[in-house]
Amino acid sequence: MKNFLRLNASLLYWVLVAPFKGQLFKISPIFRQMVFIGVRATPMVALTAFSIGVTLAMQAAHSLQQLGAEIYVPDLVMVTLLREMGPVLIAVIVIGRSGSAVAAELGTMKVSEEIEALEVMAINPISYLIVPRFIAMLIMLPALTVLGNYIGVFGGWAVCYFALDVTTAGYILRALQSADTWDLYSGIIKSAVFAWLIITIACNAGLHVEGGAEGVGQATTSAVVQSLLAMLVTNAILTALFFFN
């Protein structure tokens, strides 16, 4: 925990303070990490989001049909997706894919003395390794969430259009009427907070690996488990703050 807080403090220093002292971070590694963390995750995110959209629509239809209110299916899909399912499930994908990869990569670098070598070359590992990953994650997870929302809504439309008597125009109208911009923004805020948690937990686990390949494996597992737990608990807290007061 102490290590985690110290990592956060030095990250904030390198992102917010150091650039004003003339120690700018380089842009190209950020883009490289954005491709790795974000762009390469799009197929998985798309598939997940589509499945969630379809599932939500089917469940909503099942309940609402009994009331003869299947016109409200888009409402339900939209709100659930934007507020909860989108941010949470896409964060799960990114934890499984990128969080574990970052922890394993940094852990391997730690055990093969690469991080010590950087320090001895007077290259700060935080600014050289962690900052690009941090910024990339902070940009890409919300972006993936927005993309996922679109695809999820599309999945909901597919169910409504092909299996229920809802027209495309009707679906779009209902969806836009039901959702507030705040629903979208709250989801984006959530995913930004998740991004922060995922990347700092993964980096912290990776940087403090000890004891060879076994240690790298343990660090990767604990990074995944800890960020899942932290993400779900934070989600509950944020939902309470945003929608339940």
Add this chain to the structure above:
Amino acid sequence: MLNTPVVVEVTNLTRTFGSRTVIDNLSFTIHRGETLVIMGGSGCGKSTLLRHIIGVMKPTAGSVKIFGEEITTMNDRQIEEIRRRFGMLFQSGALLASLTVGENVALPLLQHTDLTIDEVDETVTQKLQMVGLSGFNELKPSEISGGMRKRVGLARALALDPELLFSDEPTSGLDPIMTAVVDKLTLELTKDEGMTAVVVTHDMTSAFRIATRMIMLGRGKILAQGTPEEIRTHPDPEVQQFINGEADGPMPLNLSQDDHEHHPHVKARPLVSARRRFHHKMP
């Protein structure tokens, strides 16, 4: 003793891990242009000593001065400033696996200088040529042999033309010809460019070829120090055993686990109990 200025000054350096003293009240100085070879059996504290000199580890007591500045009490920023002035070759090479050979050598140049890409390229080519690896720029460290990796590590350590070079076993894993090449390079750099070298090694041929002064460590203390000639004729039988590589002699053959610094928390478990645990798991 040389009349050139002191580059590294170690005074009463002590480091303990728990109850075990790994470095016991060491004092020595290194002058500009010298090649100091630090020798000693495995696990005698050579690498630990090196880590204290470069400021990666903090001593229990004592002081280390590099270029006249105390490194043990410095903050991270000050240590970074000092580290730009020396190069370090790691035992394993410690190349960044995600970068190519060329990018590894270019890394300190890109991070610490304002050279243009062309100038960086030129320097990288020149440094790789110095270690006999021209044309390897585009390969990844995983695609070259261990000895090559070590030479790339040397090229990277020399990238910024350091005043001071630390090498942790620079020639282990190299064939005799490449060992000679690396030794010749060290000699040229110290004689012609006035670089100072601190070399930790087991390789006695190489040690006697490059050293201007030698220190032999044992049990965290200096057993012997002096010029290569003085060491060769040193009366201490332990020193003679070591430099001649004899199996029988005063040096203990086995270190117990308690003598080793890295795993103070690990308790030795008898094999019998391991076998019992193994069988216990069997259906």
